[in-house]
Amino acid sequence: MMIHISPPHQHGGDSIRATMLSVMIALLPATLCAVWLFGWLAVWQIMTCMGVCMLGEWVALRMMARPSRLSDGSAALTGLLLALTLPALVPWWMTVCGSLFAIILGKQLYGGLGYNPFNPALSARVILLISFPLAMTSWLLPAATMPAAVDLYDVTTTLTLFFGGVESLGLTLDGMTAATPLGYIKTDAMQGIAVAASLQAHDYSYFNAFVGNEGGSLGETSALALLIGGILMLARGTIRWHIPVTYIATVAVLAAIFHAVDADRFAPPLFHVLAGGLLLCAFFMATDPVSSPMTVQGHIVFGIGCGLLTWVIRTWGGYPEGAMFAVLLMNCTVPLIDQYCRPRVYGHR
């Protein structure tokens, strides 16, 4: 064992656990919002994800005869992040598969904490989306707009839904789900319907998008909750502003330019910023330290890249939402960005 006696002998007190805990605290508003919107169903999803992720981490480390790292909280955070990207109605076994994928294939097989090139939660979400496209794009209506027959604040009803699916309640998906704003403007656009008309037809309101009262994944709908969490992390110094700001600004600027050119085909910037998983990805996924660049210059390049890809995939891609693909694609470029975005060393020209 190496005994290091080199200075410094005084430490600032930061630790991995404190970092992870800080992110989890910042996710609290979004988590509470998910519970408000989707009732007990959100609780079951989050508990399953966090539990299975921690279990997976424990088993994987034990199999590799490595010391347990559960106490640092990184597995629990991955679980929470994954849960917040899932639609509320995903069956329990998909949630379990996704969680195991995130921890074992997404993280431990690369070498564990600090070595995964991709964000584990996002990569698991993409695998689930590609494997089970129908379940992953069925967006449950929030509790407030749900038909009276289904009470999401009832424990037994939600447990039946979680383990047995909609059929076990004798219902069909049709009455309980709705498309997300990004989804319906995309399908409407294919039928030649203008953006403004499409939004009006679906009773879109910026207020609902801001507080989160619309269809979507558990934690992505409320811009307000995510902003509170993001500002909390910025204030505590957990993340730096460069990635979220450049990411969101790039999407907004691109949307503004194209919206100005052709308002019928391209959605307005505020719509883009509030829609889908952009804020969740910008504040919590793209800023994941392990899979993002290290230097400030790198952060800016990374943020702009994420924004560009998100907007391009949303506008011209096959999927309505592109934020997670954008972040994962940019994760691939991190070694390259780190290679070239090095600050000028003191005294060198």
Add this chain to the structure above:
Amino acid sequence: MKLLDVWHKLRGASGFDGGVVLDMHKQTAASPIVDCPLPSVLIHPLKQHIGASCKSLVHVGDTVLRGQKIGKSQGYISAPVHAGTSGRVVRIEEHTVPHPSGLGMPCIFIEADGEDRAVAVGPKLHHWSMEEPAVLRERVRLAGITGLGGAGFPTYVKLLKDQRSPIHTVIINGIECEPWLTHDHRMLCEQSDTMVQGLMLLLHMVGAKRGVIAIEDNKPDAIAAMQEAIEAWYAASEHQKALKLSVQALPTRYPQGSEKQLIQAITGHEVPAGKLPMHIGVLCQNVGSTYAIYQAVTHGHALTERVITVSGDALPKPANMRVRLGTPMRFVFAQCGLEVFDDIQIIHGGPMMGERLKNAEAPVVKATTGLLAMQRDVLLAEHQVEEPCIRCGHCSDVCPVRLVPNLMADFSRQGDFEKAEEYQLFDCIECGCCSNVCPSHIPLVHYFRYGKGQLAQIRKEKSFAEASRQRSEQRAGRMEQEKSEKAARRSRVRAQAKPAVTEDKDA
């Protein structure tokens, strides 16, 4: 590049990049400097500076006076060693010195006779402004003064004049950004007039016009004292208005007191890589060094004492002390009420750049800025396990040199030293900001030292291999030459011999 510089300016609130705000623990900030009593035996290591070691000038049994030269400097970058008090040389042998290895070095032991008779290194030069700078510089060299801020670079080397880059600014470094240490702070408060005189002396020596006394803003009393002293000086000497003296308060942020960072904060210029501050016209001197220089010039005093801070959370009576060089640390700690060192870690210097010592046997040397007695279990590396890097980038955020510490540490750990060098490993000033903020408790500075050591070794081996390759090539060349010469000689001999043989046959 220019745009990047503006960007860095906007980012660095106090004019240098990165840095951290530390818990300062300046408990002794209001403790006046007290004299540490003279111990019975002083121990003088023969090397107390960066550069070549000294050669002993005395033998066992010799009597010496305080200020008498006992170690002769060898080489250009070196500084002589002087006896700390009058007495008898009792031993010259290896003794532990302030180094984390605890290894020994030749030391001269002087048994004090209690009379403390002194000898000056030269006549008193109270009218130094009439003297040639070269004369004054020589005095500084004779007095054995090294940088008293901790690095221990021989001071007269910094005072040498380079015609190509005249010095325009002299900075007195009163930053003292290391936690716990307060000796410079006290010097500024108690010796403010001497400091102004010392600054004037330095300006005269290098021919500069601008003098800045840099103090961190957590020492408002020192700032006020120095401002008052400068105003008093301006009021007293009307004929020297051409000189511009000022006090500059800088935000409290570590490592503000690092020479290169301080110069960047004050002048806005960076010291180019591989160059010295003098190349951009700046001279930076520590508070303690300035005082020592002034004493050497005006009184002819050799460097035989210095002010240190004795502190730490395990010390009953912390203090700022004027200590005779060579005083055993155990003796100094005893003055502050500490006799038993169980579960106590001694640190030589501050907690950010100081070294851990194995015991208290080593003496106080020129580079001793402070002695800390710390509870072992609160120190970094005693209870923290190194965890994997999560690439958070905090280390590069706080690096005042703008390096990427975690990558350099990774390369060093993997043995890819050339790659670490490519990332400018040798520009690291080992300030320890990166290790301080690392959430994974990675001992980054340790890896940098390891990498630097290995690279130095590789270079040495390379030059050795190169030299032996050249030797063997030369030898092969010589052999070849000898062979051909021999062959030529033989053929010549044969050619001369041939007629004789034929004659023989004929006969």
